[in-house]
Amino acid sequence: MANNSLRLLLxxxxxxxxxxxxASPKIETWxxxxxxxxxxxxxxxxxxxxxxxxxxxxxxxxxDKAGITSFTNSLLSEGAGKWDAYxxxxxxxxxxxxxxxGSLRDMAWVAVRSLTEPEVLDTSLETxxxxxxxxxxxxxxxxxERQSILAGLLQDEQSxxxxxKKQLYELVYGTHPYASDPSGxxxxxxxxxxxxxxxTHQRLYVAKNAVVAIVGAVDEDLAAIIAEEAVGxxxxxxxxxxxxxxxxxxxxxxxxxxxxxxQSHLYLGQPGLKRGDEDxxxxxxxxxxxxxxxxxxxxxEEVREKRGLSYSVYSFFIPMRQLGLFQVGLQTKNExxxxxxxxxxxxxxxxxTEGPSDEELKAAKQNITGGFPLRIASNGKIVEYxxxxxxxxxxxxxxxxFVDRIKAVSKEQIRDSFRxxxxxxxxxxxxxxxxxxxxxxxxxxxxxx
Numbered sequence: 001m002a003n004n005s006l007r008l009l010l011x012x013x014x015x016x017x018x019x020x021x022x023a024s025p026k027i028e029t030w031x032x033x034x035x036x037x038x039x040x041x042x043x044x045x046x047x048x049x050x051x052x053x054x055x056x057x058x059x060x061x062x063x064d065k066a067g068i069t070s071f072t073n074s075l076l077s078e079g080a081g082k083w084d085a086y087x088x089x090x091x092x093x094x095x096x097x098x099x100x101x102g103s104l105r106d107m108a109w110v111a112v113r114s115l116t117e118p119e120v121l122d123t124s125l126e127t128x129x130x131x132x133x134x135x136x137x138x139x140x141x142x143x144x145e146r147q148s149i150l151a152g153l154l155q156d157e158q159s160x161x162x163x164x165k166k167q168l169y170e171l172v173y174g175t176h177p178y179a180s181d182p183s184g185x186x187x188x189x190x191x192x193x194x195x196x197x198x199x200t201h202q203r204l205y206v207a208k209n210a211v212v213a214i215v216g217a218v219d220e221d222l223a224a225i226i227a228e229e230a231v232g233x234x235x236x237x238x239x240x241x242x243x244x245x246x247x248x249x250x251x252x253x254x255x256x257x258x259x260x261x262x263q264s265h266l267y268l269g270q271p272g273l274k275r276g277d278e279d280x281x282x283x284x285x286x287x288x289x290x291x292x293x294x295x296x297x298x299x300x301e302e303v304r305e306k307r308g309l310s311y312s313v314y315s316f317f318i319p320m321r322q323l324g325l326f327q328v329g330l331q332t333k334n335e336x337x338x339x340x341x342x343x344x345x346x347x348x349x350x351x352x353t354e355g356p357s358d359e360e361l362k363a364a365k366q367n368i369t370g371g372f373p374l375r376i377a378s379n380g381k382i383v384e385y386x387x388x389x390x391x392x393x394x395x396x397x398x399x400x401x402f403v404d405r406i407k408a409v410s411k412e413q414i415r416d417s418f419r420x421x422x423x424x425x426x427x428x429x430x431x432x433x434x435x436x437x438x439x440x441x442x443x444x445x446x447x448x449x
Contacts, residue, residue, distance in 0.1 A: 025041040025042075025376070025399070026041065027039055027041055027389070027399075028040045028220055029390070029396065032207060032212070032227050032228055032231055032232065033228060034208075034232065034234060034235070034236045035207045035236045036207040036210040036211065036212050036227070036231045036234070037210070037212070038211075038212045038214065038227045038390075039211065039214070039386040039387075039389060039390045039396075040213075040214045040215070040220060040223040040227075040386075041214070041215045041382055041386060042216075042217075042218070042219065042220070042223075043215050043217060045217070046217060046379075047115055047117070047217050048115055048379065049114055049116050049214065049215070049218050049226065049379075050112075050113050050213075050215045050379045051114070051124075051125075051128065051212065051226060051383075052110075052111040052212070052213040052383045053110050053111070053128075053210055053213075053230055053231060054108070054109045054210065054211045054212075054387045055108050055204055055205055055210050055211075056107060056204070056239065056240040057069050057072075057204035057205065057240075058105045058108055059103065059104070059105050059177070059181070059184075060105050060106060060177035060178055061177070061204060062177070062180055065188055065191075065192055066180045066181070066184035066185050066188040067182070067183055067185065067188050067189045067192070068184070068192050068196060068197065068200050069108060069204065070103040070108075070149075070182045070184065071145065071189065071192055072108075072197050072201050073101055073102070073103040073108040073110075074103075074145055074148075074149070075141060075142065075145055075197065076131045076132070076135045077099060077110075077131050078135075078136070078141040078144075078145060079137075079138050079141055080127075080130040080131045080136055082130075083127075083130070085141065091123060091127050092124065092127060094123075095114070095115070095119070095123045095124065096114075096115060096120065097114040097115070097120065097123070097124040097127075098112065099111070099112050099127075099128075100112075100113075103182055105182060106320050106391070108204075110128065110131060111383070112125075112127070113379075113380070116216065116217050116218055121226075125229040126229075129229055129230055129231075129232065129233050130233075132231060132234060133205075133231075133233030133234050134233065135201060142194055146189060146190070149183060149189050150186060150189055150190070153183060153184075153185065153186050153189065160259045160261050160263075160265045160432040160433060161265050161432075163257060163259065163432050164257065164265045164267045164430045164431075164432040167255055167257060167267075167430045167432075168267045168325075168428060168430045169181065171430065172270060173246065176244065176247065176322075177243060177244070178243075178320070178322065178325075203237075204240070205234060206234055206235050206238065207231050207234045207237060208236055208239045209237055209239050211387060211390035211391050212227045212231055212390075213383045213384075213386035213387040214226055215379045215383040215386060243321055245322060245323075246322045248271065248426075249423075249426045249428065252426050252427050252428070253429070254428075254430075254431075255428070255430045255431070256431045256432075256435055257430070257431070258434070259433050260434070261334075261432070261433050262333070262434075263332060263333055264331065264332055264334045264336075264337040264431050264432065264433030264434070265431070266329065266330050266337060266344075266429070266430070266431055267327060267328070267329050267430045268329075268344065268429050268430075269327040269428050270325075270326055270422070270423065270427055270428060271323035271324075271325070271326070272317040272318065272319070272323055272324050272325055272326030272422075273323060273324065273326075273421065274319055274322060274324070275320060275388075275392035275394065276319075276392060279417040279420070279421055280319060281405045281408075281413075282410075282413040282414045282416070282417040282418075283317055283414075283417050283418070284317070284368075284406075285361070285364055285365065285406060285414060286409075286414035287316060288364045288368060289351075289356045289360045289414075290315050290347075290351050291315025291316070291328060292315060292316055293364065293367060294314075297313075297314075297315075298351060299313045299314070299315060299328070299330075299344065299348075300312065300313055302344075302346075302347045303343050303344060303347075307339075307343060309330075309340040310330040310331055311331070312330065312331075313328070313329070313330035314328070314329055315327065315328040315329075326421075328344055328348070334433045334434040334436065337431055337436075345427070349424040351418065352418045352422055352424060354415070355412075355414050355415030356414055356415075357411075361410075361414070365406055365407055368406050369403045369406055369407065372402060372406075376399060385398075
């Protein structure tokens with residue numbers, strides 16, 4: 001009883017910054033001349049501006065060349081216009097600007113942070129424009145990046161965590177585009193040609209497939225100029241068509257992968273929810289209680305505190321354009337893996353059936369709303385939110401209403417949404433490690449439970 005009270009107390013401790021919980025930044029939106037969506041927030045506190053350009057160019061658009069969208073994105077800053085990678089880095093470092101790029105399953109992006117001083121901003125935007133519209137894709141750069149990607153894939157093969165997560169996605173998503181890891185696979189990466197990279201860039205890096213997010217000490221007129229300079233060199237092109245729906249899992253699946261490790265990495269998952277889903281907030285708050293609040297979550301209480309089966313255990317939803325992953329993960333001693341899996345499954349099923357208590361829900365709401373100001377406490381964080389809002393077509397008042405939507409979640413909504421959206425009997429289960437019994441015996445035993 002005392003331990004449970006402590007867990008609730010810790011869960012309810014807010015991060016502070018209550019005084020910062022004010023109206024969220026006002027978002028303005030428009031389109032560039034060539035059709036890119038723009039979202040802008042005026043933030044005059046410091047003389048800087050963040051520009052983030054997001055494309056529907058994640059690995060879901062790889063087609064039959066796994067890893068090509070990530071490969072393409074990683075090459076953009078390796079040479080563009082009249083500059084090579086070193087010259088690009090020198091140009092930006094010389095004016096104190098920062099460049100970032102990356103790629104996931106849904107999206108790819110390039111972002112720059114710059115001072116608003118005219119000469120500095122001009123240099124930053126000229127460089128960004130060249131990177132987006134005129135990448136060189138020199139063969140020497142391609143081969144160097146190819147070797148870097150292959151080295152990363154080899155490292156992943158030696159990591160039980162990476163092996164398990166990749167297998168989980170493959171089993172959950174099957175033939176859906178989300179199944180493929182953004183980095184691709186060795187065979188595909190080795191076969192990708194310069195011509196294929198150029199065609200991928202021409203197809204995906206176009207204005208109508210882009211969202212431009214701008215946050216900083218610039219007025220709306222200057223923000224409009226910034227957006228035009230950033231993506232004005234891109235052809236209008238066409239937005240990518242919608243991705244196919246994620247098919248539901250017909251039954252639970254178990255996969256064991258032998259690995260010479262002292263601990264087993266355990267992953268459970270199934271399709272979860274989309275961005276903008278009507279169940280988003282009940283599932284978000286509900287998961288915070290279940291496994292999203294660290295050491296004070298229900299899963300941590302059952303797996304770690306009561307039984308000492310793992311140092312940490314977590315759960316989360318990844319909302320995406322189509323149903324993103326719901327995942328539970330932990331590490332445990334090889335000989336405890338079956339027990340840990342059973343505890344996780346039992347805890348999940350009990351939560352689906354019963355939902356949270358009044359005290360757990362109150363504490364979760366306090367924790368989430370108390371920490372929300374930190375999530376929008378910098379221009380860099382706000383520009384990431386803007387990009388997400390624009391990319392997923394979320395309401396412009398999403399940040400304004402976030403706290404109220406959290407406060408409005410009820411126990412009944414959490415229980416109802418988990419009952420409809422999470423099925424403990426249709427979970428994909430992946431174990432990477434050493435096994436105490438042959439795989440066939442373990443799977444038969446699980447099927448007989």
